[in-house]
Amino acid sequence: MKTVETSRLILRRLTLDDSARVEEYASDYDVAKTTLNIPHPYPEGGAREFITSILEAERNGKIAIFAITRKEDNGLIGLINITGTNANRRAEIGYWIGKPYWGNGYGTEAARAVIKYGFEELNHNRVYALAFTDNPGSWRIMEKSGMKHEGILRQHAIRDGRPVDMTYYAILREEYTG
Template sequence: MLQPIETERLLLRPYHISDISTVQKIADDKAVAETTFIPYPYTTEKVGDWINSHSTLLKNGDAYPFAVVVKDENQLIGTMTIRIDKVHNKGELAYWIGKDFWGKGFATEASKRILDFGFNELNLNRIWAPVMKKNIASAKVMRKIGLSYEGTLKEDVFRMGNYEDVEVYGILKKTYR
């Protein structure tokens, strides 16, 4: 069972079926989809399938998806996930934050805590993150939390009719602060 994790302003907790409509409302936003890897449109059915997949992902240790909730308002604002590659003992950091909550430091605050979770609780050797090159805000988050730019995958993903470059950021446990 995935235990909730707290930061100063946030609660990172497992998803509940009751979150489906909130997630669909926040994530089914073209501005969010254009700079992330989430489906668009993000239908209630797709969100439900994703949330229903969590129990298997968690049971197998394949991924740890957390709902990002602002504690003071009990408001779900996004997702913070670490996907595990057991063969290579590394994790992929993936997240999205609803547009209304951009620019408030929530992604940085939650990502820092997920790095700690990945290195200290999951004992991973490396954590990395793919970021669309045009997502300048996420690239800033990666640098703020200590990940280093490792390279660009040219036209790596096809999103909304365009091939997009993806930047890769990463950090090793031995260099983690």
């Protein structure tokens, strides 16, 4: 996996050394409630377990995951991933940014870079993402990244024991402008 650079960010390989920072941000309820996969309360030591499992999935070609770091201080501010190559040439991206860094455009910058990676490095034809309908911060990142809204998936997932609607966005290779 290569490192991806943007004007303000470096998207690099996630390592076990990142576990303390991942756990710190993932433990924040405001971050956890925006995802399907971050439990709350976040278990102590859970980040090491998560990183170990996601790196195994990466070795198997199922996913590419990046630590989102700021160039100015090399500090980890979040994670972003894209699913690996497949016969349908489509990939899902998923991301979260630590709450202290919300509202600075880092999510959009990272999403644009990973969409580019998906088209140019992984040869995908379609990149998509989903977010809770009550999470406008996430779906605005999708819009600003060039994705188009394709619909609402009603009661598509279960979060905290209740069905939740997901909004669905995608961008096609032919729409991608680089």
